[in-house]
Amino acid sequence: MTKKLLFSILYLTTLLIAAVCVPFFSQDPTLIDMAQLGSPQPPSLSHWFGLDDLGRDIFLRSIYGARVSLTVAFVAVGISLCIGVLVGIISGFFSGLVDAIIMRLIDTLMAIPTLFLILIVQVMLKPSIVTVMVVIGVSSWMGIARLVRAEVLSLKERPFVSACKARGLSQRRIIFKHIFPHTLNPVIVAATLGMGGAILLESVLSFLGLGVQPPHASWGNMLENSLGFLRDAPWMALIPGCLITLTVLSLNFLGDGLWVLIDPKARENNVRHKDS
Amino acid sequence: MIRLLIKRLILSIPILIVVTFISFAIMKLAPGDPVSMYLDPTVSKQDVQHIRDSMGLDKTIPVQYFLWLKAICKGDFGYSFVSKQPVLEAIFDRLPATLLLSVSSLLLILCITFPLGILSAYKKHSFFDDAVTVLSFFGLSIPAFWLGLMLILLFSLNLDWLPSSGYLDPLLLDEPLYIRVGNIAIHMILPLMTILIGSVAGLIRYNRFGIIKILNQDYITAARARGISERKILFKHALKNAMLPIITLLGLELPALISGSYIIEYIFAWPGMGQLGVASVFARDYPILMATVLFSSFLIVLGNTLADIAYYYADPRISKK
Numbered sequence: 110m111t112k113k114l115l116f117s118i119l120y121l122t123t124l125l126i127a128a129v130c131v132p133f134f135s136q137d138p139t140l141i142d143m144a145q146l147g148s149p150q151p152p153s154l155s156h157w158f159g160l161d162d163l164g165r166d167i168f169l170r171s172i173y174g175a176r177v178s179l180t181v182a183f184v185a186v187g188i189s190l191c192i193g194v195l196v197g198i199i200s201g202f203f204s205g206l207v208d209a210i211i212m213r214l215i216d217t218l219m220a221i222p223t224l225f226l227i228l229i230v231q232v233m234l235k236p237s238i239v240t241v242m243v244v245i246g247v248s249s250w251m252g253i254a255r256l257v258r259a260e261v262l263s264l265k266e267r268p269f270v271s272a273c274k275a276r277g278l279s280q281r282r283i284i285f286k287h288i289f290p291h292t293l294n295p296v297i298v299a300a301t302l303g304m305g306g307a308i309l310l311e312s313v314l315s316f317l318g319l320g321v322q323p324p325h326a327s328w329g330n331m332l333e334n335s336l337g338f339l340r341d342a343p344w345m346a347l348i349p350g351c352l353i354t355l356t357v358l359s360l361n362f363l364g365d366g367l368w369v370l371i372d373p374k375a376r377e378n379n380v381r382h383k384d385s
Numbered sequence: 386m387i388r389l390l391i392k393r394l395i396l397s398i399p400i401l402i403v404v405t406f407i408s409f410a411i412m413k414l415a416p417g418d419p420v421s422m423y424l425d426p427t428v429s430k431q432d433v434q435h436i437r438d439s440m441g442l443d444k445t446i447p448v449q450y451f452l453w454l455k456a457i458c459k460g461d462f463g464y465s466f467v468s469k470q471p472v473l474e475a476i477f478d479r480l481p482a483t484l485l486l487s488v489s490s491l492l493l494i495l496c497i498t499f500p501l502g503i504l505s506a507y508k509k510h511s512f513f514d515d516a517v518t519v520l521s522f523f524g525l526s527i528p529a530f531w532l533g534l535m536l537i538l539l540f541s542l543n544l545d546w547l548p549s550s551g552y553l554d555p556l557l558l559d560e561p562l563y564i565r566v567g568n569i570a571i572h573m574i575l576p577l578m579t580i581l582i583g584s585v586a587g588l589i590r591y592n593r594f595g596i597i598k599i600l601n602q603d604y605i606t607a608a609r610a611r612g613i614s615e616r617k618i619l620f621k622h623a624l625k626n627a628m629l630p631i632i633t634l635l636g637l638e639l640p641a642l643i644s645g646s647y648i649i650e651y652i653f654a655w656p657g658m659g660q661l662g663v664a665s666v667f668a669r670d671y672p673i674l675m676a677t678v679l680f681s682s683f684l685i686v687l688g689n690t691l692a693d694i695a696y697y698y699a700d701p702r703i704s705k706k
Contacts, residue, residue, distance in 0.1 A: 113519075217400045219637075220689065221407065222681045224644035228666045229411055229674055305526065312528050313648060317663070332531060339534065340542050350531035358526035365522075 114366035117359035124356065128175040149342035158348050161334065167345065170326040171352055177327040178356070181242050182307040186300050188246025189253060194289075194296060196250065197257025202265060202284055208258075215251045223248045224313070231319040241320045245310050253299050260292040294371045301364035305357040312353050328353050393693055397686045404682040405457070408675040409450050415671050457679075463672040467665070472676045476658060480680075482552055483657030486573065487646055490580040491635070497585050498631070502592025503619060509597060517589060524586025529645050533579040533652040540575060548572050550654035576646075576653045584642060591634055595627040629700055636692030639685045 150160040158167035200211040227244050234240045264270065265288070273283045308328075314320030315329025323330055328349040335345035444452070456462075462472035505517045541549035553569050599605065600623055608618050647659030654660065662677035664670075 213399060214403075217403045220400050220640060220682060220685050221404060222640050222644040222647070222678070222685065225647060225662060225666075225678060225681065226407070228663065229678075232666050232669060233411075233415060309526075309528050313530060316528075316530055317648075317651075319666075332534070336534075339538055343538055346531070346534055346538065350528065350535065353531065354523070354527045357528075358522060361522055361526055 111366075113362040117362040117366070120355060120359045121363065124175050125179065127172050128179055131169070131172045131176065149338055149345055151342070152344055159342070159344050161331075161342075161345055167331075167348055170331060171328070171348060174326040174328045174331055174349065175352070175356075177238060177321055177325060178308050178311055178329075178353075181238065181245070181311045181321070181327075182304040184242040185245035185249070185307040185311075186303045188243065189250040189303060190296065190300055192247070193250035193253025194257050194292070197254040198261055198284055198289065198292070200254065201258040201261025202280075202288065204262070211254075212258075215254060218251050224310070227310070227314065228317065228319055231314060236314070236319045236322060238321050238325065241311055241314055245307050245314075249303060249306060249310075253296065253303070256295055256299055257292050260295060261288055264288050264291050298364050298368045298371065301360055301367060305360035305364070308353060308357055308360070389697055390690075390694065393690045397690060400686055401682070404679060405454060406450075408678050409453060411678070412453075412671050412675055413446065413449075415669070462676045465665075465673050466670045467668050467673075472672045475661065475673060476676050476680055479656060479658045479661045482655060483646070483650070483659060485569075486576060486580070486650070486655060486657060487642065489573070490577055490584070490642070490646070493577065493581055494584055494588060495635075497581065498588040498592050499624070501585075502589045503596055503624065503627075505589065506593045506596035506600065507619060514593075517593075521586035521589050524582050524584075527583065529579055529583045530648045530652050532582060533575070533649055536575050536578055537652075547574055549575070550652075552654075552656045572653075572655075576649050576655050579649050579652075580642070580646060583645060584638065588631065588634065588638070592627060592631060595630050596623055599623045599626050625699075629696065632692050632696045632699060636689040639688040643681050643685060 152159040152167075158171060161167055161170070196211060196215075200208045227248055230244055231240060234244075270283060270287065273287050278287075311320055311327065312329035312332065315327045316333045318330070318333055320329055321327035323334070331349040332346060335342070335349070338345050460473055462476075464470065465472055465475055468475065501517055505514045508514050537549045540547045548571060550572075552572055553565060605618060605622060608622050609615075613622075643659075646657070647663055649655070650657045650659035651663040658677055658680060661673060662681075665673040665677070
């Protein structure tokens with residue numbers, strides 16, 4: 110387990126540093142090299158990942174793509190965390206009718222093929238980085254809400270909450286100062302796994318042309334771009350796909366590792382679903 | 386049994402109602418005027434008003450919703466903007482291909498996850514188990530559409546073993562049945578592989594944990610103490626209980642499976658509902674879109690109900706209550 114965790118942390122840190130620092134060291138990744146136009150070049154010493162059909166350096170674009178994909182993942186997960194935690198706490202703490210309604214609503218939302226709805230929403234809005242983040246965030250909070258609710262339900266019965274109540278603390282204070290911090294551990298794990306899901310979803314959307322729009326590079330739209338060159342320039346499709354897989358894999362390893370560290374018992378229920 | 390079925394059906398009504406809300410909202414929020422598809426310069430203003438009235442667009446939104454719901458209950462989903470074909474007909478044309486792909490992938494998923502999950506659990510922490518774990522992590526992390534592309538690249542473009550897209554070779558339409566079935570089966574290999582690699586992963590892990598948990602229980606130790614063979618313990622005593630959560634999980638997995646197969650159908654040009662749906666997203670063919678959302682939600686609800694019923698049969702503790 111530790112080996113996987115170490116690999117993920119190393120890989121993700123490198124990717125993050127590269128993504129953050131790349132604008133200080135390099136030229137514009139959208140720059141088109143007229144001399145190389147039309148013929149993708151295979152990986153070579155001067156261009157590690159080769160050149161794409163517009164003569165753009167794929168290595169550079171991959172790192173800029175990482176910037177976009179990671180930003181989308183962070184913000185989308187942030188949004189879904191805000192919604193999910195709030196809904197989960199409300200549902201768990203106030204139980205009764207509120208809880209019943211919220212849980213039925215979540216059941217319903219989970220029975221709808223969200224990916225398809227996202228596609229429709231993206232077509233109706235003008236697809237851009239911002240809409241991608243919002244749409245992914247708004248459509249993926251249900252799992253987190255369920256998780257937080259379950260946590261709150263069990264926390265609520267603990268003596269320290271009764272003690273808070275006995276001291277006459279306000280409900281808001283009990284919820285946010287005393288209960289909320291205890292839900293953080295599983296939420297962090299869920300957020301890590303959620304980031305993987307967000308990256309996958311972003312790549313699907315951009316691949317279909319409904320996500321991040323060119324000339325901005327994202328792993329998904331690099332793959333879309335590679336479609337016409339699948340036979341002649343397979344590296345254009347291979348590289349972004351491998352990056353997505355490696356990144357999501359690392360996030361999954363990281364989430365799994367954190368889970369074990371935080372709660373060895375929770376491993377029993379350690380199952381996740383793939384959304385896309 | 387019948388009570389359970391009725392209860393399930395009642396529970397699924399609100400879900401379906403919310404789904405119709407969402408579909409209706411999509412249609413209403415969609416940019417553009419639905420009347421405009423009937424327009425050309427020769428249409429007079431009066432006729433436009435007439436068309437508008439006949440489509441019920443002069444009524445209030447709630448009234449429109451109920452009229453629309455009524456039409457849907459009668460099976461009238463309107464006409465496709467693009468092909469002008471009745472929507473229901475277009476969907477039913479596509480349903481067999483989708484069902485073929487999803488049912489066979491579901492069956493194969495079961496056939497693969499059980500043996501691998503059991504073996505993985507039985508040989509916990511062995512090389513085999515570690516390999517399965519790492520591979521299933523890969524399966525969870527690979528974007529399905531990219532995996533499909535890579536399979537096309539390998540098996541169709543480089544090796545030229547399998548067709549990259551389509552359903553049935555149009556040249557074979559007049560051939561005898563077995564040739565056509567064989568041709569469809571060959572076309573199905575790559576999409577199936579793509580779906581399987583993605584979905585099997587999570588289920589194997591779940592299965593593994595389930596069986597490990599069961600193998601640690603007292604009744605297994607008791608069975609061992611009675612000298613029952615390991616094989617019998619594994620397949621007769623442990624498997625039965627491990628199947629229960631898998632049934633529920635399959636029900637939960639359905640939305641992901643259906644959503645996922647949209648993209649996969651699209652990549653492999655598999656003429657199913659998903660491909661129709663994704664194509665109509667691009668064509669902004671809203672009547673088809675709404676119907677696709679409705680139908681796939683309906684399939685999901687149906688799948689969940691079936692899972693519940695299967696659970697009821699598989700677990701005598703529930704049926705005795």
